[in-house]
Structure formats: structure tokens, C-alpha cells
Amino acid sequence: MADQPTSGGGSQPSKPPPWNDPAVRSIVFQVLALVVLGWFFWTILNNTLANMERRGISTGFAFLDRAAGFGILMSLIPYDESNSYGRTFVVGLLNTVLVAFLGIILATVLGFVLGVARLSNNWVIAKLATVYVEVVRNIPLLLQIFFWYIAVLQALPGIRQSITVGDAFYLNNRGFFFPKPIFGDGFGLVWIALIVAVAAIVCLRKWARQRLDRTGQLFPVIYVSIGLIIGLPLLAFLAMGAPLSFEFAELQRFRLAGGASVIPELMALLWALTMYTAAFIAEIVRAGILAVSHGQTEASRALGLKNSQTLQLVVIPQAMRVIIPPLTSQYLNLTKNSSLATAIGYPDLVAVFMGTTLNQTGQAVEIVAMTMAVYLTISLLISLVMNIYNRRMALVER
Amino acid sequence: MDEAAASQDNGSDGIIRMIDVNKWFGEFHVLKNINLNVGAGERIVICGPSGSGKSTVIRCINRLEEHQRGRIIVDGVELTNDLKHIEQIRREVGMCFQHFNLFPHLTVLDNLCLAPQYVRKVPRAEAEETAMMYLERVQIPEQADKFPGQLSGGQQQRVAIARSLCMSPKIMLFDEPTSALDPEMIKEVLDTMIELAETGMTMLVVTHEMGFAKTVANRVIFMDGGEVIEVNEPNEFFDNPQHDRTQLFLSQILAH
Numbered sequence: 001m002a003d004q005p006t007s008g009g010g011s012q013p014s015k016p017p018p019w020n021d022p023a024v025r026s027i028v029f030q031v032l033a034l035v036v037l038g039w040f041f042w043t044i045l046n047n048t049l050a051n052m053e054r055r056g057i058s059t060g061f062a063f064l065d066r067a068a069g070f071g072i073l074m075s076l077i078p079y080d081e082s083n084s085y086g087r088t089f090v091v092g093l094l095n096t097v098l099v100a101f102l103g104i105i106l107a108t109v110l111g112f113v114l115g116v117a118r119l120s121n122n123w124v125i126a127k128l129a130t131v132y133v134e135v136v137r138n139i140p141l142l143l144q145i146f147f148w149y150i151a152v153l154q155a156l157p158g159i160r161q162s163i164t165v166g167d168a169f170y171l172n173n174r175g176f177f178f179p180k181p182i183f184g185d186g187f188g189l190v191w192i193a194l195i196v197a198v199a200a201i202v203c204l205r206k207w208a209r210q211r212l213d214r215t216g217q218l219f220p221v222i223y224v225s226i227g228l229i230i231g232l233p234l235l236a237f238l239a240m241g242a243p244l245s246f247e248f249a250e251l252q253r254f255r256l257a258g259g260a261s262v263i264p265e266l267m268a269l270l271w272a273l274t275m276y277t278a279a280f281i282a283e284i285v286r287a288g289i290l291a292v293s294h295g296q297t298e299a300s301r302a303l304g305l306k307n308s309q310t311l312q313l314v315v316i317p318q319a320m321r322v323i324i325p326p327l328t329s330q331y332l333n334l335t336k337n338s339s340l341a342t343a344i345g346y347p348d349l350v351a352v353f354m355g356t357t358l359n360q361t362g363q364a365v366e367i368v369a370m371t372m373a374v375y376l377t378i379s380l381l382i383s384l385v386m387n388i389y390n391r392r393m394a395l396v397e398r
Numbered sequence: 399m400d401e402a403a404a405s406q407d408n409g410s411d412g413i414i415r416m417i418d419v420n421k422w423f424g425e426f427h428v429l430k431n432i433n434l435n436v437g438a439g440e441r442i443v444i445c446g447p448s449g450s451g452k453s454t455v456i457r458c459i460n461r462l463e464e465h466q467r468g469r470i471i472v473d474g475v476e477l478t479n480d481l482k483h484i485e486q487i488r489r490e491v492g493m494c495f496q497h498f499n500l501f502p503h504l505t506v507l508d509n510l511c512l513a514p515q516y517v518r519k520v521p522r523a524e525a526e527e528t529a530m531m532y533l534e535r536v537q538i539p540e541q542a543d544k545f546p547g548q549l550s551g552g553q554q555q556r557v558a559i560a561r562s563l564c565m566s567p568k569i570m571l572f573d574e575p576t577s578a579l580d581p582e583m584i585k586e587v588l589d590t591m592i593e594l595a596e597t598g599m600t601m602l603v604v605t606h607e608m609g610f611a612k613t614v615a616n617r618v619i620f621m622d623g624g625e626v627i628e629v630n631e632p633n634e635f636f637d638n639p640q641h642d643r644t645q646l647f648l649s650q651i652l653a654h
């Protein structure tokens with residue numbers, strides 16, 4: 001900095017003393033902060049390691065290979081007591097990802113519907129949405145999880161008195177049971193047809209866009225898309241001779257055998273997370289739409305655009321800019337809140353790995369570190385995806 | 399409302415006809431028995447004190463505001479709750495706002511092409527050609543690929559005028575198009591509007607720019623308290639105002 005080439009020499013302002021130079025100051029403060037932080041973590045780590053040594057617990061990740069010896073209520077991959085602690089980690093991780101993924105999708109849909117409903121001209125709809133938002137977001141999430149789990153799902157009848165639809169679907173205090181699809185030979189073609197349909201729709205949209213530019217004709221993309229996504233797989237399905245059967249759950253003396261089921265812990269957690277987060281998303285969506293000035297709507301209408309076109313072409317693209325950043329933090333909140341699963345015994349990562357596995361092994365440092373790393377990774381991934389999306393929206397703007 | 403009122407109206411072949419129009423905002427009576435007949439190609443300037451209902455009058459013409467009593471007939475189509483009629487009229491009536499209201503997420507060119515493409519179903523290439531033609535007419539073709547936020551106020555207002563013109567409207571409404579602009583930009587916008595007037599466009603302009611009114615207007619309308627107080631040909635209006643309230647208003651805007 002100091003030896004920049006100067007023509008006038010004498011006009012160069014004198015360099016401030018280092019303690020007044022903002023660049024030097026900022027470096028000094030950053031180094032100081034890092035030192036303090038490093039010392040803090042070093043002390044904690046040292047302490048814990050010393051504690052573990054005193055209790056005769058060896059450090060390291062060798063425990064992951066040892067047999068776990070406990071059962072888990074629900075698992076997306078085959079698991080039994082003879083499997084390793086490492087596998088309990090994967091089971092817990094998948095259960096967390098499942099509830100977070102479904103929760104984000106459902107909360108987004110419900111949140112957008114509620115947000116738009118709050119702005120509706122229909123008095124009843126607007127008021128209902130308002131009451132929903134005000135009630136749901138002001139009750140602690142843990143309370144809501146308990147409410148759905150204990151007051152609603154546990155209060156359902158027992159297995160023998162199941163609420164049933166046509167002896168195929170059963171609802172009772174053990175969960176929701178439904179026929180399990182058994183995919184026969186040749187069902188793969190249906191999946192392929194589905195992929196082809198999606199690819200076709202992407203091409204169709206491009207083509208329709210170009211045709212609009214070329215001829216000014218609008219093409220009914222939505223209807224044709226719906227036709228494709230249903231029609232193609234259906235055609236493949238029929239062509240292969242309908243290779244699909246169902247295994248029905250069967251009511252036995254004390255249990256329902258076979259079929260597929262969703263445990264009540266998952267239903268309660270997912271439902272509570274969805275409803276709670278949707279209330280916040282609704283507010284974000286409403287604020288986003290309101291942030292687009294009324295003048296934009298008026299200009300669009302004055303040009304002759306229909307209300308639906310105004311919403312789609314003018315209001316929503318501008319509202320999304322405002323919506324996406326706070327929406328991202330709601331997704332992160334939902335993911336982290338899913339760890340309240342412990343309270344009702346849904347076997348998520350925290351309940352299984354930081355709960356049972358930690359109790360049995362005592363490997364606190366490794367387990368806490370692994371669990372934190374998982375949440376950090378999921379959060380960073382969500383942020384990354386949303387940032388890419390946001391960048392794309394922003395790029396269209398400026 | 400009734401046929402008698404319609405037939406009493408002189409020259410019932412006007413491109414805009416307002417007959418005994420009344421409007422309320424809740425309890426507040428904003429427009430009181432407005433009667434207005436605008437012939438094709440006529441240029442009308444509306445002035446009056448703040449809150450007198452000038453904006454409301456012209457916003458009723460393209461249904462940004464709804465009138466509660468009386469009739470408004472634009473280019474032979476009566477404004478009712480019928481969405482078809484409203485859409486038909488909005489296609490023929492362009493509007494420029496005080497704060498431009500360009501779409502900030504679209505380039506200047508896309509701002510201009512949006513309505514022709516989606517409302518008039520014009521092919522993109524043709525819409526772009528028309529857009530460039532009007533951008534040249536308002537003298538900023540080089541700004542086509544910029545975003546509205548990157549333009550000066552005067553340029554934005556000229557883009558807004560071009561955007562309306564791209565729909566080939568028969569009538570143009572202006573609501574104080576220069577009052578959000580710095581003095582040095584006012585002239586460029588007024589020049590654009592004068593040029594537009596020379597093409598024979600029917601124009602309704604809410605403005606206090608007296609120079610513009612004198613050069614362009616066929617008639618000046620003075621409003622106060624939701625009523626039309628005085629209508630006159632511009633020189634007569636400014637030099638020899640008939641009504642007390644008009645005199646007071648003119649002395650106030652001439653004072654500075």
C-alpha cells in the first residue's frame with residue numbers, strides 16, 4: 001500500500017501510526033478473537049478428554065464398529081440389535097432427513113396457501129388464515145408436538161378397534177397402516193416412462209416459450225404437462241401388464257401383520273413441524289407480496305394484463321426476492337427443530353445417536369461432534385441450494 | 399344513470415363520456431356529478447388543489463377506481479363490472495403515473511414487450527421491433543437492455559410513456575407525470591408529451607405545468623372539492639378565470 005507509484009511525491013498523505021490504521025486494527029482484533037476462541041475450545045476438549053480417561057473410556061471412532069445391542073422403533077434401512085453403532089448413526093440420520101425433507105415440502109405448500117389466503121378479498125378465508133397463524137405461531141412447538149402425540153394420536157382406538165377403510169387402511173394408536181405396493185418385473189419401465197415424461201415437459205416448456213416469442217401464441221403447457229406425467233407412466237404400466245400388486249395389512253389377535261405403516265411418533269412430529277413452520281412461512285409470503293408496491297399491480301392492470309398474469313409476471317417474481325432469504329432460515333429452523341423428536345421418542349439422530357448410543361458408549365466428544373457436523377452439513381446444504389436459487393432470481397433482476 | 403342524462407349530453411359521440419359520475423370513498427364523497435365529454439384527438443389538462451379528485455377522475459376511466467353512480471363510456475364501451483369490458487377498455491387506454499411504476503425486475507425492452515406479448519399476443523420479434531421504434535421516438539434506444547433502476551427519473555418516465563404506446567392505445571392518461579422529477583428532467587418529458595400530442599393522440603393530463611397546458615391543451619378543467627368548477631380554453635382560463643376559486647388557485651401556483 002505504502003509504495004504505490006505516485007507522480008507528485010509530496011502530495012502523498014502521511015501514513016497513520018499503526019494503532020490508528022483501520023486495516024492494522026482489524027487484523028489485530030481478528031487475531032485476538034481467534035486466539036480467545038481457540039483457547040476456549042482447547043480447554044473444553046482437554047477437560048473432557050481428561051474426564052474420559054479417568055473413567056476408562058478410550059477415545060477414537062473404534063466404537064462405531066461395535067455391536068449396538070438395542071432396537072430402534074423405525075428404520076429406513078434394514079437394522080437389528082446385532083448391527084453396529086455406526087449403523088445406528090445412519091438410521092438416525094436417515095430418520096432426521098426424512099422428517100426434515102417432508103416437513104419442508106409440506107410446510108412450504110401450506111405456508112404459501114395460508115399466506116395468499118391472508119390477503120384474500122374473501123373475508124372468511126382471510127380471517128380463518130389469520131386466526132390459524134396467530135394461534136399456531138404463539139404456542140411453543142414442544143407443546144404442539146405433545147398435543148398431536150398424546151392428545152390426538154394416543155387417544156385413537158386400539159388395534160382391534162381400528163378405524164378402517166375397506167379393510168385396507170387402518171388408523172389406530174399404533175399408527176397408520178396401508179397396503180404395501182409390491183413392484184413386479186417390468187415395473188422399472190414405469191419409472192423410466194416417468195423420467196421421460198419429466199424430460200419431455202422440460203423440452204415442451206422451452207419450445208412453448210420459443211413459440212410464444214415467434215408467433216405470440218400461448219400454448220396450454222400446464223394441461224399437456226399433466227397429461228404427459230400421468231399418461232406416459234400409465235401407458236408403460238398397462239403395456240407391461242400391470243406389474244403391481246399390494247400386500248394388505250392383516251388384523252391378527254394383537255397386531256396388524258404385513259402391509260406398510262407410519263408410526264404415530266412420525267405423524268405427530270411431522271404434523272406439528274409442518275403446521276408450526278407453515279404459520280411463519282405464511283407471514284413471510286404475505287410480507288413478500290405486500291412488499292411489492294400497489295403501483296406495480298396498477299401499472300400492470302392499466303396495461304391490460306389479467307389479474308392472474310399480473311400475479312404471475314409482475315408480483316410473484318418481485319415478491320420472491322423478499323421471500324427467499326427468510327424462507328431459508330425457516331427451513332433451517334424446521335430441520336433443527338426436528339430434534340425435538342426425542343420428546344416423543346421418534347428415533348431421529350439426536351434420540352438414537354446422541355441418546356441411546358451416547359448413553360451406552362460414553363463417547364461424548366466423538367458423538368457430539370458427529371451430530372453437530374450432521375446438522376451443520378444439512379444446514380449448509382439447504383443454504384447453498386437456496387442461495388443458488390436466490391442468485392438466479394436476483395440475476396434476472398439486475 | 400338514465401337515458402335522459404345521456405341524451406342531454408351534447409356531442410354524444412365523444413371517445414370518453416362521463417355522465418353524472420359520482421364516487422365515494424366510504425363516507426367521503428370524492429366525485430360529485432362529473433360530466434365530461436372528450437372528443438377523439440382532444441387534449442385536456444386537469445388542474446386543481448391537492449385532494450380535489452383529479453387523480454380519481456382519470457383513474458375511473460380505466461377502472462383503477464370504481465365509480466358508484468353515473469355512466470362512463472370509453473370508445474363506445476360502457477364501464478360496468480363486466481370484466482370483458484374492463485379488459486377491452488384497458489387495452490385502448492394507456493396510463494402514465496407520477497412514480498413511473500416500471501417493472502424493476504425486467505429490462506427496459508422487456509417492460510415494453512410484456513403487454514403486447516401477453517395481451518395482444520404479438521410475436522416477440524414484432525413486439526421488440528415496435529418497442530425499439532417507440533424507444534427511438536422517446537430518444538433512449540440505447541437504454542433498451544438496462545434495468546429501470548439504472549435510469550434517471552426523466553428517462554424512466556419516457557420509458558413509461560413508450561411502454562404505454564407499445565399497446566397502440568387510442569387514449570393516454572397522465573397523472574402528474576412530471577411532479578416527481580427534478581426541474582432539468584421535466585422538459586425532456588414534456589417535450590415527449592408535446593410530440594405525442596402532435597400525432598393526434600387523445601390525451602387527459604393532470605398537471606400544473608401551465609406552459610404545457612397553453613401549448614397543447616384544447617381545454618383546461620379546474621376541479622375543487624370533487625366538482626368541476628370551470629372549463630375553458632387555455633388562454634382564456636389562465637388570463638381571465640371566471641370563478642373565485644380558480645382565481646385563488648391560479649394566484650397560489652403563480653406565486654412561486
Ligand SMILES: Nc1ncnc2c1ncn2[C@@H]1O[C@H](COP(=O)(O)OP(=O)(O)OP(=O)(O)O)[C@@H](O)[C@H]1O
Nearest residue numbers: 423424426428446447448449450451452453454455
Ligand atoms: N383509496 C382511497 N381511500 C380513501 N380515500 C381516498 C383514496 N384515494 C384518494 N382518497 C381521497 O380522495 C380525495 C381525492 O384524491 P385524489 O388522489 O383524486 O386527489 P388529487 O386531486 O389527485 O390530489 P393530488 O394533487 O394530491 O394528487 C383525497 O381527499 C384523498 O384523500
Ligand SMILES: [Mg+2]
Nearest residue numbers: 452453454573
Ligand atoms: Mg393525484
